[in-house]
Amino acid sequence: MRDFLRWQKRNLVTLLMLAPGLASFFGLFVYPILVTIVRSLKPEGQSAGWTLENYINFLSKPSARGVILLTFILAISSTLLSIVLSVPLALILREKVRGHRLLRLTILVPITVPGLIGAFGLLLFWGSRGWVNLFLTQFVPFIHEPIRVNYTIPGLILFYVWHYFPYTCITTLSTLESLDRSIEEAAAVAGANGWQVLRHIVLPLIMPGILAGSVLTFMAAFGSFSIPLITGGNYRPLSVEIYTQIDVFTPARWSMASAMAIVMAALQVVFLSLYMRILRRPAA
């Protein structure tokens, strides 16, 4: 009996310790989501009655498909490009080349500075009067007119990669550094050349790290808001489209915005669970 009481007391203490975390989780996340779901099921501007028309209106519009497609195109292509950038970078930085400390610090910059500042700087740098176009028009033959980068889809992808590649890169680098060098040496001794070691030994071993990092990049790119808000121009992915509903329209279309937010969250969850399932599958 006394043991039982002690056990119960211990559980109570544990629960009390968990309470602040659970309170913030339910109060600042679950409750807002529930409010959003309820709002999305109400007719626009009214508090009575239930309806699905917000979802139907949003999903039946041809533009909605375009918006969702754009969101996925941006997120997927920037994730793939991040991998393409990160793997060689990580392979080089592992060798402790000259200046590798500075470069490691450089990788952290995009995720430490406010995203807006980065986006603003990128707009200046890639703009028609920016240094990139100055370089192209002055030093590259056959280019006399500035190339339009800002407010185009390739430009947006370029900016997304700038902002979100560090997740992939840092994970890849840390996986690579925890790798046992003797495996590669064994392969080299067995007669594999540099390319074969890379292709058959190193890449398969660091694949889990690359994929785990790319999930983070994908998540961040899918939910990205401030970057497309100021660099997107006419290309508005879901997050910006949601904000437009309450910022541009008067009266604000809260129900529509809520329905879109729920669709976005659902897409994110579905895509992530698919991704996780692929990740868990035994290495191909």
Place this chain on the structure above:
Amino acid sequence: MTTARQYLQAIFNAKKLLIYTFLLSFFLYVMSPFAMILAKSVGKDWFGRKWLPPTLTLDWYRWAVEVAGIPEITKNTLIIAALAVAISTLIGIPTGWALGRRSIPGKEVLMSIILLPRMIPPICYALGVARIFYRLHLVNTHIGVALAHVAICAPYAILVLSSTFEGLDERVLEAASVCGANAVRRFFHVILPLVMPGILSSMIFTFTTSYNEFTLTLMTFGPRTVTLPIRTYLAVGEGYWEVTAAMSVILIIPSFIVLFLIQREVAPEKLVGGFKGV
């Protein structure tokens, strides 16, 4: 034979050159935007095809301070960040301790549930937060904006602190008891010094998250709680790019200080879970 060797040497040199070109272009890709912001913020009459502004000026900084009210806005930002850090740490310490050191059924599931706010795009629940805060009159107050930030800061504080507490070695605590330390002494002289780095890194991360947070601030700010990212966003919209550049330079200084601290004190891979792009 010598020609073959020279040929191989040439390939080797070219490979080295290729690697350094790659690294240099990567460095320029990441860092040039900041150099350009800096040039823009001190430049005057910078039109047309010029690499650098023809005349230098500090006028835009004066504008940023006098017209855009940067000191007031910095004060707001720091108050909000301090509140968010304090609240998240107070939430993170007990919950992190429970998750790190006590036996809880379904701990893994609980942990991933608590981390959900970092996986769902913030805009999805920012709408709900805004509606609730309007009703509670929390919009346009410092504590309200800070609470909105806690939604995204607290999960990370819990994650970092629970792994810190989990790493505490039971044997060290026992040794302290054996050597005659009572509970109070043990707490101040053994546990606290051991967990302090973890608490500090959690505070650094939550500070940066709150300092950079844009989405949740945009949904809950008012005239009295404009923060630096919001002001920058408004300035970009207003089109005074030189003043925006000057503001960005001011806004970026704390970020670089944090970056320096992180590089010295914390392993960078811990960061990955820490920051979420906004």
